Amino acid sequence: MLLLGDVFPNFTANSTIGELDFHNYLGDSWGILFSHPSDFTPVCTTELARVLKLMPEFQKRNTKVIGLSCDSIESHVDWCKDIQxxxxxxxxxxxxxxxxxxxxxxxxxxxxxxxxxxxxISGIPLTARALFIVDPTKKFRLSFLYPATTGRNFDEILRVLDSLQLTDNAKIATPVDWKVGDDCMVLPTVPEDQIPKVFPQGTTVVPMPSGKNYLRKTKCPKLVTP
Structure with a gap:
């Protein structure tokens, strides 16, 4: 079973750009591998078209995207025109x-x-709507798994990618419904006496009935493209 933090399994496969070695293709980039059940189907077409429109956003985040399906390369190539x-x-x-x-x-x-x-039509199970995020060290960082009938939300995928890249470089976590620019949470592992040094921009403690000062907020650092 693949666990967060594991090295993501490498594979070599035929693709619309020729033979593709997953790790080599990613190089020093972040990577998103997302699968779909079948070519020339309505929900899948909307998803891959959405990724097409979002390519500048993925490029801005130094992220390469790769689609996958159980159909043939010839089918993929023909379908690409519909997607476009x-x-x-x-x-x-x-x-x-x-x-x-x-x-x-x-x-x-x-x-x-x-x-x-x-x-x-042969009774063989199709590919689910899976999505994996892999970092530049080839570590498995995040996954989603959707049934065939439910299309993905790619705004959420960009949001979690921003969170992963931001929290890799700062001692913070991102709270519920966080978006770039919103306040972040100080990690519980940061000692109180280190707060001024680590967060010179300051922090705010949210008072709780327990009296424990664990909800510490700070301004969102600038997101730097990795």
Whole structure:
């Protein structure tokens, strides 16, 4: 079972840009691997079109995105035109991110991305809507797993990517519904006598009935592209 902090399994597979070695393709970038059940389906088309529109946001965060499905490369290539059309993009332009072929479900099974409730015409389970975030050291940092009938929220994916990148470089955590610019929480591991040094911008303690000063807020640091 893959645990947070583990090195994310490497794989080599055919893709719309040719043979793709996952670790080599990411290089020093963050990476998002996201799977979808099948090509030429409505929810999947909306998702991949959304990623197409968000490419400048992912690039700004030094993040490469890779799609995956159990359909063939030929199917992926044909489908890309529909995705570009739905996104309102030029269908003659190069598709900006690769889509991996996983016809035998090897990658899906390896990463537990199979949806047992959704099967193809042969009765074989389809790929679920899984998403993994991998950092530049190839560590597994976050995952989502959705059923085939529920499309993902890519605003949330950008939000958690911002949180991961921000908290890697500061002794803070991001609270519920946090967005870039909102106050952050001081980590409980920061001793009180270190607060002025670590947070020269100051902190605010939220009083609680317990009398424990564990809810310590501070201004959001500037998010630096990794």
């Amino acid at each position: 059309c739905f996104a309102g993009c030029n269908e003659d332009e190069k598709f900006p991110y690769p889509i991996v072929e996983d016809k035998n479900r090897e990658i899906a099974k390896k990463l537990c991305m199979v949806d047992k409730d959704e099967v193809d």
